[in-house]
Amino acid sequence: MNDKPKLTPRQQEIFELIQRAIARTGAPPTRAEIAAELGFRSANAAEEHLQALARKGVIELLGGTSRGIRLKAGTLRTVNETRKKVPAADAMPFSMTLPGLEQLVLPLVGRVAAGHPILAQEHIEQSYAVEPSLFAKRPDYLLRVRGMSMKDAGILDGDLLAVARAREARNGQIVVARLGDEVTVKRFKRTPQGIELLPENPDFEPILVSPDHPDFELEGLAVGLIRNQPLM
CATH class of the missing domain: 2.10.109.10 (Umud Fragment, subunit A)
Known part of the structure; x- marks a missing residue:
């Protein structure tokens, strides 16, 4: 049974961007980097999409750091x-x-x-x-x-x-x-x-x-x- 959360096209795009950044540099992107990459007007727009991804359980957001984004391992x-x-x-x-x-x-x-x-x-x-x-x-x-x-x-x-x-x-x-x-x-x-x-x-x-x-x-x-x- 497939119980993975359903993402919108934009959420999927951001999720894949996070994965690429981690694969390339070992660290997730900042909100500003996400905004620049996807053409958002401000980092706040990126933050709203990240919050939605966090609510769906595919990432975890950490306070106090600009790169506080973690992929979650539901089956770890x-x-x-x-x-x-x-x-x-x-x-x-x-x-x-x-x-x-x-x-x-x-x-x-x-x-x-x-x-x-x-x-x-x-x-x-x-x-x-x-x-x-x-x-x-x-x-x-x-x-x-x-x-x-x-x-x-x-x-x-x-x-x-x-x-x-x-x-x-x-x-x-x-x-x-x-x-x-x-x-x-x-x-x-x-x-x-x-x-x-x-x-x-x-x-x-x-x-x-x-x-x-x-x-x-x-x-x-x-x-x-x-x-x-x-x-x-």
């Missing part, structure tokens, strides 16, 4: 609460779909040990089934956000960031990067002097990475965001 659920430790060769592939359901099963990565691959078995806390339609680009895993350095991009402590593995990024994209024993979420910027990892919170300083930094590695690109709501 835990596949296995306590994941058994099994040899990597015997583990079920996470790209599989559940029988009879158009869903992705993604591993949730917790804290990452220095020098270990981000998807090493010991880093995976549990797995979630999510709707592929939430993401314009297929993610490979979910990362639990720690801290508030990206709050002005609508990324808050405890959120689940959907990440597609990548070794290259364009300026302006939100990335997951490793610096030694720390995995961080920041906005990417390449300069002649090296790489800058930029926060979206004025209380935090940019991280400057020299071209010959031995411990820097790009782990992936942000392609979506899910609020970690209590599961029913």
Whole structure:
């Protein structure tokens, strides 16, 4: 049975614009950007359509930030609460779909040990089934956000960031990067002097990475965001 909310053509257009922005940069658009893209006279017109989308349950609006728009995962659920430790060769592939359901099963990565691959078995806390339609680009895993350095991009402590593995990024994209024993979420910027990892919170300083930094590695690109709501 199809219980997805029915959107008007304009609402569908805005919803797809939000998805494209997240896929391109890792963050949703501002009201002003939506208005400019769709030819609205003011950001207030964009706000009215966003409120309608929120009432229909396809997005969530957060106060206090210009990019406070989140896609909602109505079918987000835990596949296995306590994941058994099994040899990597015997583990079920996470790209599989559940029988009879158009869903992705993604591993949730917790804290990452220095020098270990981000998807090493010991880093995976549990797995979630999510709707592929939430993401314009297929993610490979979910990362639990720690801290508030990206709050002005609508990324808050405890959120689940959907990440597609990548070794290259364009300026302006939100990335997951490793610096030694720390995995961080920041906005990417390449300069002649090296790489800058930029926060979206004025209380935090940019991280400057020299071209010959031995411990820097790009782990992936942000392609979506899910609020970690209590599961029913």
